Amino acid sequence: MRVALYDDSLFRQHDAGPGHPERPARLDAIRRGIRAAGLEGKLLLLTPRPATPQQILRVHTEQHLSRVAASAGHTRRFDLDTWAGPRSYAAALLAAGAVTDAVDRVLNGELDRAFCAVRPPGHHAEADRVMGFCLFNNVAIAAAHGLARGLSRVAIVDWDVHHGNGTQAIFYEDARVLYVSSHEYPFYPGTGALDETGAGAGKGFTVNLPLPAGLGDAEYARLYREVVAPIGRAFDPELVLVSAGFDPHRDDPLAGMRMTEHGFAALADVCLGIARGAAGGRVVVALEGGYDEEALAMSAAAVVARLLGEGKPEAPPERAPRLDPLLTDYRRELGRFWDLASC
Numbered sequence: 001m002r003v004a005l006y007d008d009s010l011f012r013q014h015d016a017g018p019g020h021p022e023r024p025a026r027l028d029a030i031r032r033g034i035r036a037a038g039l040e041g042k043l044l045l046l047t048p049r050p051a052t053p054q055q056i057l058r059v060h061t062e063q064h065l066s067r068v069a070a071s072a073g074h075t076r077r078f079d080l081d082t083w084a085g086p087r088s089y090a091a092a093l094l095a096a097g098a099v100t101d102a103v104d105r106v107l108n109g110e111l112d113r114a115f116c117a118v119r120p121p122g123h124h125a126e127a128d129r130v131m132g133f134c135l136f137n138n139v140a141i142a143a144a145h146g147l148a149r150g151l152s153r154v155a156i157v158d159w160d161v162h163h164g165n166g167t168q169a170i171f172y173e174d175a176r177v178l179y180v181s182s183h184e185y186p187f188y189p190g191t192g193a194l195d196e197t198g199a200g201a202g203k204g205f206t207v208n209l210p211l212p213a214g215l216g217d218a219e220y221a222r223l224y225r226e227v228v229a230p231i232g233r234a235f236d237p238e239l240v241l242v243s244a245g246f247d248p249h250r251d252d253p254l255a256g257m258r259m260t261e262h263g264f265a266a267l268a269d270v271c272l273g274i275a276r277g278a279a280g281g282r283v284v285v286a287l288e289g290g291y292d293e294e295a296l297a298m299s300a301a302a303v304v305a306r307l308l309g310e311g312k313p314e315a316p317p318e319r320a321p322r323l324d325p326l327l328t329d330y331r332r333e334l335g336r337f338w339d340l341a342s343c
């Protein structure tokens, strides 16, 4: 199994602002976790190249690109949460470039899978707006790159605890991109209700799984096996991208979920399962949120292990009865588009 790890010192030069939880030490924690698990030597360490303007402009406006570019060399406070330091524009180009390069290499057959340890994150960035620590939407740019290379079905699974409003908005009317998000709700950024299902030709291809706080590994694993897996398999993507936020972890300071690294391994297994058809196992994972360093270290290592095919699949979860009423709602809404009857 050829699995790449994308990392670069430039990602650590993105300065999100003083005391900001989205800090360079997050990437050091991930590297430490992967090393401690004995996995680093099994990965291909790749240095990314910056995304080109043409790649960025597939999902962002000219105005957006110019606005972020103008922050180079300065400290720019876009909003309360989202800052750019002097090197942030360069880091953001490289973050989008890493995920895009990973897509190129898996499509070229040079790699099977990749884990992109990038900063700044991307899934809140909209076509014309930076938001929620995100400057460019890395995963959306990578998905658009896959489409530009001729793919007709790309799946994005977003398990970050926050809804990926940017990714949803960018592909809301596009049937070629299945966007599935599980997230705490109601919560930042406020979007991601169950009845947000896409529009026009894209109707049904946005799948939101809003969750109450306090859910752990058992609930998440059941949700992914009973809802995400059948939808993903029915869509049969040619490429699977994962917006991997590790902020549903029980130790995360920003959110209220209760997952551990075992839960993330189980979610990775579901994503790998979705990729088993037309995608031929191609999965590209990109870091989004996750703000507790130890949680990041353990969880990223657990996911990388699954990408490498190491460790044994997580055992089927206990029944997780808290999920029953939610599954009833999901089946009613999403059953209009997808066959969930047999779940």
Ligand code: ZN
Pocket: 160, 161, 162, 245, 247, 288, 289, 290
């Ligand atoms: Zn998040």
